[in-house]
Amino acid sequence: MEKERTERLPHILVKGTATTGGYTRPKRKIDAPGSNIPQRNRQQHATRLISHLQQAKAREAAIIQEQRGFGLAVENGLHITFESESGFELIFESLNFRPSGIELCSVTQEGDKTTATVFVPEGKLEHFLKQVTTYRDHQPDPQAPDKTAKSRSQDLVESISAIKLTALKELWTDDSGLFPDDNSPITWEIWLRHSDKIDHEAFLREHAPKLGLTVGAEAIRFPDRTIVLAHGSREPLSRSIxxxxxxxxxxxxxxxADFFTGMERTDQKAWIEEALKRVTPPAADAPSVCLLDTGLNEQHPLLRPVTDINDLHSYDRTNWGTDDRHGHGTAMAGLAVYGDLTNTLASPGPIELSHQLESVKITPNPGHHQEKKLYGAITRDGSHNPRRPG
Incomplete structure (x- = not known):
């Protein structure tokens, strides 16, 4: 009894991985928002941004006319994109101005550059033109230079590198590698703005066929956004913006997952074979994950790279064997090795496996132990079987 109390299962405990040291307060500077903004020549920078805004303004009338011709009679406006300088922040919070209906839609980070997209209602580009001209014309008060050295809009304006009409890529907030390279149809997840003046979801559903888009029946609705799926190519979606x-x-x-679980077995086999071409097995000295479950079917194609028949154990090998006749243990093995298989199968990238698998069958099925058993003892005894270090 005393031996059992002091037993520490040395093959499971990982030793020598921690160090002890005294606490030292880190020395760091806490940067306030707006502290990482490039130095600008006020006149030159303002002139360039005003030019960008005027180019957008020159397109506004034609865009609004096209929207009205399409049937959009209210909530007309433009999507405008603001870019930061590489390596500097963009004060994108200041782009949102609800009193004028100006709404910050999305913010993305590509490398060291930040991009923000804003919806600007018809006639409201003047808001940004006024901010830039105020910045350009600002003069500190010689009587109180410390209080008036910066205009109210200075941090925002100086953080902006460029302004332009929005293209589809600027509204893309997913992994950049998932953006379609060609005009082949795909299914898009579209986040729609909310408005008290118009039901944007209903308008999209009504006019989607004209744009070459097929909108799914389901929707998720939040106070400020509605999410729908639409199938179509890049070109009509770009036009819909x-x-x-x-x-x-x-x-x-x-x-x-139901995309794969609903397939015929022959189709599932083809997806598995494709995924196995991208698999790099774990190193010979890689650690193991030990499953205490209903056993393991190690001949499953996705589990072969990480299992060895010598690593399959059982609490009652004579009567139960080591194989999985219920299915739960094998399913948990797949989760332990690959995580969510949906992403693994659907993504084209390499699959690098980091650990091996071991299995201890502690029950042939979840309802097997009808008689009272000391399950802690079964688990403890099962833990003695694995031979690999954890």
């Missing part, structure tokens, strides 16, 4: 004025951001619709 201009015509609808309702899109806040766009992602690629993700595959779900």
């Amino acid at each position: 201009t015509l609808l004025g309702s899109i806040a951001e766009v992602l690629r619709a993700k595959d779900t």
Whole structure:
């Protein structure tokens, strides 16, 4: 009894991985928002941004006319994109100005550059023109230079590198590698803005066929956003940004598990074989994950790279064997090795496995132990079987 109390299962405990040291307060500077903004020549910078805004303003009338011709009679406006300088922040919070209906739709980070997309209602580009001209014309008060050295809009204006009409790529908030390279149809996840003046979801559903888009029946609705799926190619979706004025951001619709579980066995086999071509097995000295479950079917194609028949154990090998006749242990093995298989199968990238598998069968099925058993003892005895270090 005393031996059992002091037993520490040395093959499970990982030793020598921690060090002890005294606490030292880190020395760091806490940067306030707006502290990482490039130095600008006030006149030159303002002139360039005003030029960008005027170029957008020159397109406004034609875009609004096109929207109205398409049937959008209210909530007309433009999507405008603001970019930061590489390596500097963008004060994007200041782009949102609800009193004028100006709405920050999305913010993305590509490398060391920040991009923000804003919906600007018809006639409201003047808001940004006024901010830039105020910045350009600001003169400190010689009587109180410390209080008036900066204009109210200075941090925002100086953080902006460029302003332009929004393209589809600027509304893309998903992994950049998932953005379609060609005009092949895909399923898009579209986040729509909310408005008290118009039901953007209903308008999209009504006019989607004209744009070459098929909108799914389901929707998720939040106070400020509605999410729908739409199938179509890149070109009509790009056009819809201009015509609808309702899109806040766009992602690629993700595959779900039922896409694979609902397949015929022959199709599942083809997907597995494709995934195995991208698998790099774990190193020979890689650690192992030990499953205490209903056993393991190690001949499953996705489990072969990480299992060895010598690593399959059982609490009652004579009567139960080591194989999985219930299915739960094998399913948990797949989860332990690959995580969510939906992403693994659907993504084209390499699959690098980091650990081996071991299995201890502690029950042939979840309802097997009808008689009272000391399950802690079964688990403890099962833990003695694995031979690999954890």
